[in-house]
Amino acid sequence: MAEFTLDINGSRHTLDLDADTPLLYVLRNELGLTATRFGCGLGECGACTVSIDGRSLRSCQVPVASAAGRPILTLEGLGTPEDPHPLQQAFIDEQAAQCAFCISGMIMTAHGLLQRNPSPTEADIKSALSANLCGCGTHLRIVRAVQRAAKVS
Amino acid sequence: MAAPVMSRRAVLQGLSGLLIGFSLADPSRALAATVVRSGEPVDDKPLASDRIDAWLAITEDNRVIVYSGKVELGTGVETALRQIVADALDVDFDTTSIIQGDTALTPDQGYTAGSKTIQIGGMQLCRAARSARQLLLRNASERLSVPIARLETRQGHVHVDGNGQPALTYSQLVDTQVFDAVVEAGDEQPNPPRFVGRSVARVDIPDKIFGRFAYVQDLRVPGMWHARVIRPPTTGAVAVARLEDVDTTSIPEGVELVRIGDFLAVAAPSEWQAIRAAAALRVQWEAKYPLPDMDDLHDALQAANADEREIEARGDAERALSEHDNILEATYRWPFQAHDSIGPSCAIADVKNDRATIWSGTQGVYPLRASIADLLGMALESVRVIYAEASGCYGHNGADDAAGDAALISQSLGRPVRVQWSRADEHGWAPKGPAMVMALRGAVNAEGRVAAWAFRNWTPSHLTRPSSDAGARNLLAGNLARASVAQAPPVGGDRNAPVNYVFGQYRVSVHWISVEQSFLRCSALRTLGAIQNTFANESFMDELAARAKRDPVAFRLDHLKDPRAKTVIERAADRSEWIARVSPLREVESAGEGQRGRGIAFACYENEFAYVAAVAEVEVSDREGIRVRRVTVAHDCGQIVNPNGLENQIEGNVLQAIGRTLKEEVRFDPMGVTSLEWGAYPLLTFVEIPEVDIVLVDRPHEPPVGAGEATSAVIPAAIVNAVFDATGRRLRTVPLRWRGES
Numbered sequence: 001m002a003e004f005t006l007d008i009n010g011s012r013h014t015l016d017l018d019a020d021t022p023l024l025y026v027l028r029n030e031l032g033l034t035a036t037r038f039g040c041g042l043g044e045c046g047a048c049t050v051s052i053d054g055r056s057l058r059s060c061q062v063p064v065a066s067a068a069g070r071p072i073l074t075l076e077g078l079g080t081p082e083d084p085h086p087l088q089q090a091f092i093d094e095q096a097a098q099c100a101f102c103i104s105g106m107i108m109t110a111h112g113l114l115q116r117n118p119s120p121t122e123a124d125i126k127s128a129l130s131a132n133l134c135g136c137g138t139h140l141r142i143v144r145a146v147q148r149a150a151k152v153s
Numbered sequence: 154m155a156a157p158v159m160s161r162r163a164v165l166q167g168l169s170g171l172l173i174g175f176s177l178a179d180p181s182r183a184l185a186a187t188v189v190r191s192g193e194p195v196d197d198k199p200l201a202s203d204r205i206d207a208w209l210a211i212t213e214d215n216r217v218i219v220y221s222g223k224v225e226l227g228t229g230v231e232t233a234l235r236q237i238v239a240d241a242l243d244v245d246f247d248t249t250s251i252i253q254g255d256t257a258l259t260p261d262q263g264y265t266a267g268s269k270t271i272q273i274g275g276m277q278l279c280r281a282a283r284s285a286r287q288l289l290l291r292n293a294s295e296r297l298s299v300p301i302a303r304l305e306t307r308q309g310h311v312h313v314d315g316n317g318q319p320a321l322t323y324s325q326l327v328d329t330q331v332f333d334a335v336v337e338a339g340d341e342q343p344n345p346p347r348f349v350g351r352s353v354a355r356v357d358i359p360d361k362i363f364g365r366f367a368y369v370q371d372l373r374v375p376g377m378w379h380a381r382v383i384r385p386p387t388t389g390a391v392a393v394a395r396l397e398d399v400d401t402t403s404i405p406e407g408v409e410l411v412r413i414g415d416f417l418a419v420a421a422p423s424e425w426q427a428i429r430a431a432a433a434l435r436v437q438w439e440a441k442y443p444l445p446d447m448d449d450l451h452d453a454l455q456a457a458n459a460d461e462r463e464i465e466a467r468g469d470a471e472r473a474l475s476e477h478d479n480i481l482e483a484t485y486r487w488p489f490q491a492h493d494s495i496g497p498s499c500a501i502a503d504v505k506n507d508r509a510t511i512w513s514g515t516q517g518v519y520p521l522r523a524s525i526a527d528l529l530g531m532a533l534e535s536v537r538v539i540y541a542e543a544s545g546c547y548g549h550n551g552a553d554d555a556a557g558d559a560a561l562i563s564q565s566l567g568r569p570v571r572v573q574w575s576r577a578d579e580h581g582w583a584p585k586g587p588a589m590v591m592a593l594r595g596a597v598n599a600e601g602r603v604a605a606w607a608f609r610n611w612t613p614s615h616l617t618r619p620s621s622d623a624g625a626r627n628l629l630a631g632n633l634a635r636a637s638v639a640q641a642p643p644v645g646g647d648r649n650a651p652v653n654y655v656f657g658q659y660r661v662s663v664h665w666i667s668v669e670q671s672f673l674r675c676s677a678l679r680t681l682g683a684i685q686n687t688f689a690n691e692s693f694m695d696e697l698a699a700r701a702k703r704d705p706v707a708f709r710l711d712h713l714k715d716p717r718a719k720t721v722i723e724r725a726a727d728r729s730e731w732i733a734r735v736s737p738l739r740e741v742e743s744a745g746e747g748q749r750g751r752g753i754a755f756a757c758y759e760n761e762f763a764y765v766a767a768v769a770e771v772e773v774s775d776r777e778g779i780r781v782r783r784v785t786v787a788h789d790c791g792q793i794v795n796p797n798g799l800e801n802q803i804e805g806n807v808l809q810a811i812g813r814t815l816k817e818e819v820r821f822d823p824m825g826v827t828s829l830e831w832g833a834y835p836l837l838t839f840v841e842i843p844e845v846d847i848v849l850v851d852r853p854h855e856p857p858v859g860a861g862e863a864t865s866a867v868i869p870a871a872i873v874n875a876v877f878d879a880t881g882r883r884l885r886t887v888p889l890r891w892r893g894e895s
Binding site: 018021022025028029033034035037038039040041042044045047074075076079080081084088091092095097098099100101102103104107125126127129130131132133134135136137138139140141142143 | 226227228229354355357358359361362363364365366367368370371423424425492493494495496497542543544545547573575576797798801802804805806807808809812830831832836837838839840842845
């Protein structure tokens, strides 16, 4: 066990943890930030995507030791019902969800895309999301939502 | 017998005691995130489905609580059910809320499955709400001494003589007692619908988008430990391994081991501890290797000692076929497929001496309760199962099994336990959609019509869900702890085996394969057997059309009488700008080296519910294989409750079914399933999705029937028919393989 200080959604948290604990379990179980989802634990599905230093990363593959001290953003830190992020508003406007288990990962991956490329083409969006899995088949709406968010942001 | 009269207060007290959302002072450290509903006992809530109070309650502030045994699986039914109740009871949509799937609170509506929630559950709720409204009017008439004819309801109030000022609220009319009345048969629609037929925004979406929605994976119970089950090294439809020995020196400090028969689990206070302990545990199994070589799967299914049952027959198809010298024969093969749940199954159980509470993403809280009561050796009344939404399941995935795991471990440890399945647990051990073989023979006559049609298939049961009959046998924990085999009534393999075409000489039969001969553990996956059977039937219809040198659209219309069936085919053809053709047209794509083609398929779900036709446009090339470019769907499910929600389901079924047709196949070797992660079981990705164009045929005066999975059924044949149109090659095995050779 060792002490780590994490900078998450603008707040600092100091926790005593095994250094190899994946960030995913720290977010979900130690901090109650459950929007970041366990899907495979193998970095294959994207459900656990968060932003670290502005890059979209799979939190199941990031040991807490390597995340310490770097700014981490999760879906909870993106926006609120009172002050939604344009991506969140666009997903609601497009009704871009079925079960929505994949959606926080989709939004966080799209967030990374829009940071790099504020005016993506449809092909850019599909390519950026191509390693995020959705089982319900909500892809068409997700693409439309990212397009809509790109227009307003 | 008079039903007990109960105060509304008792019902609402029971309720308020249940809605516990405890947030800690610092929400960012909400360690024990949320318990949506506690397991505290509730007495007196009426549950019998003939009582209005089983379904509805009016609160003191004139809001409506809907108790639904059908649950939100991520398809939007929570919103749709509230729309139905709001209209039937004549209240504002926003004043309704819903409590779903709880054996202590909601009536038993069986499983939420088969796209039947609106068709069956919605209509049950609708009748209860209409009965409640009639009762409110009768109460108002008595209270005001005004005949009912002079009363009307408007948005939760009763008005007299069309007066703009309401005389009474619904709440005032149930002030001293609950409804205490039976649901009547009345079918009258009170007023023109205000919510049904409109695209009311889904109520669950905002919380999901802001990360505030609690899935079963997010629930935490105070004192809860995390557990992982250690699975045998081989998988099969029956127990294929014996647990011989556990090296107890490999159990880390602070970790508990649970061993019951061949059921083995570790539990620890922290989830990461449990994961690492499960990986480190040294276990010795005696394993058998029960599976055939994958290449021999379909031959093995056809060779099974199966029970043949005739489903439908007209005329004498065998004799008619024997009189033709130009018979067409074709055999179609479908693989085992997995549920695509992005979140592996999870459950929490809190088993005490005298009662057990289970939180589960199950599709049926009552059947699961029966199986868990048997597993734990407890009385039915002592077990309460509470639904909590999980990742989309599309059928019987691992949700029930995870609940059984958690229950058994909690009972053994005497503390609340959360079991989160791994990706490999879900891919390897959750039930599979059955592999099937469909063999067709047919002939066309000189007039270009079908002269004879004979269908046979070989199918495992598509249903090994928990039930009171099956008890613990239909939970994985039960199989492992007691070395038992699942009970599988012959269900699902015959779904859409018959066709809606009218053929004079016609026979359909099904060979039911026993659990012991099914190789992998099978159960309900979206459409049950309808996707396999429709793949075969609609491919064969296309083969016969080509043999008759007729346009596939006209050929189908020619064999149909039902106008609703014809309408969806015509609408799909019109919208997709179908050009009459004799396939294969072999249209060469102008821009590249690929060939383009179009194919159509039609089905009426279960031969009596939703009508769906789809036109697929594909491009086939040696470089890219088969790409689906565009799918046009015409869909008639009677009255439409929520058009946007319906389109969402149709789109989802189109995309999921394309993945099932082109990519999805559970792979195995003699030891068991080898597709244990997404790399080995790929889903359709964003770069592979086509355009989807939907024509909704609304029939406001027809009852609403199940929508959604009906669309899945037609997609595979639409694609293979398009591939044939493009290339002249007929593919009969799913997933489709294109290697370019002709």
